[in-house]
Amino acid sequence: MAFQPLLRQHVIPLAALTTGFVVLPKTSAHADQPIADPIREIRIRKPIYDAPSIPSVREIAATTPPPASGITDKPQDEPSATTPRRPSPTDRLANELKRGRLLLHRWAVRSEDAVNGGMDRFMSAEHNFTSTIASLAPPKESNEKLLPGGIYVLVAAMAGSIISRNRNILIRFVTPIITGVTTANYVVPRTTQNVGNLVWDYEKRFPVVADNHVRISQGVRHFLETGKAHSQMGLAMAEERVQGVTEAVQDWVKKGR
Template identity: 65%
Template sequence: MAAPSLRQRLVPLVGLIAGMALVPRRTAYAEEPPTDSLAALRRRRPIYDTPSSANIREIAATTPAPASGLTTTPQKEAAAASPRRGPSPTDRLAAQIARSRLYLHRYAASAEQSVNTGLTRVLSAEDSLATTIRSLAPPKESNEKLLPGGIYVLVAAMAGSIVSRNRNIAFRFITPILTGVVTANYVIPRTSENVGNLIWKYESRFPVVRDQHLRIRDGITHFWETGKAHSQMGLSMAEDKVEGVVESVQAWVKQGR
């Protein structure tokens, strides 16, 4: 029988080495290995023993958070961790209704304020007009009658207009006013004075009109005073002439006797 070759000798050796290299060092079980419950109870520490730091960390890591919400996590981190939810359609509808109600309330309040302001102005103007008319009426102790006095003033103004109808436009404009004012000062003097004070009150608000009124009044007063002085002087001269004539007649009569 022939001796085996070197190749045939090395093949079993290589197979043995490969088998030794591939042999597992740990036992692999297809199912969970059996556990001894008594051994686990023996390994469990009593509840009264002081736990180590490792056990404390394990307990803290495996213990769930309390239901009361008292956790060691900061509130900002908890808020950032919790997902944010936007407003629901019901919340948006409620917010829109609230804005609409506020807008309507502001509009109604503004309209009410405008109406109240307008009514206040109207009532103030009415009260001012009534007060002004009452202030023009003469006092009871003056015994002035507005009805016949007003008719006399109107007739005098119409008469002045009739008299000056063939004159120039300035004379036709001034004559009825002068005749009416003169008649009013004579017939209803207290009412004329009240009307003059009211006109002066309104004219005082406009300096130009006020100054023009003062100049016209001063001119009329000066003309009236000058005419009165001249008339008195003419009357005195006429009286002197009459007295001289009377004396001459009396002297002539005495000579004739």
């Protein structure tokens, strides 16, 4: 019993000494040595209780996914080009409208070209007609007048038709033409020549008609030249006979004296 109080007196100071060695700092601090960075020492000092750390605003923004609306400063990843995209009803409607507009424009252009071509042909035909009629008119220095000359030609053709009224159909067809052409060559020769040249230009497009025209004109010209030669020969013979008769009468008159 007397031993226990003695043991207690020696054990308690020994425990206090052991605890002092445990909590004794390993680095010695001097009173005149200042702390290098007191703020850093405060920051790295651990709290007494392990409280959960609060994330910063940057960490929250980095871990938050982009909004569903797609409005963000970060560029969105473009879809892969290899992924086929089915056309939407709006795209199909746009394609149909485009095809319709192109078809309508093509038909409008064709219609406009057709109208322009028709007007060009009409204007060309009108120009050819007016230029042809103008080319048939006689020049001013010829002093030909178409109004009385045309009436004379028409009257001559009607007279030829009346003369050949009781003949066969060939004579009734040819006689007015001959009388009209003859009168035209006498009354309006320059106009008749222009009409003949125009007819010849049209006949050259058909070789058969042109050959027949040449053959007929040559036959008529040969007939006229032959008739002219015979008439000149008959006139010369008549003049020779008249001269012979005149000389005979003169001789007879001389002998009678």
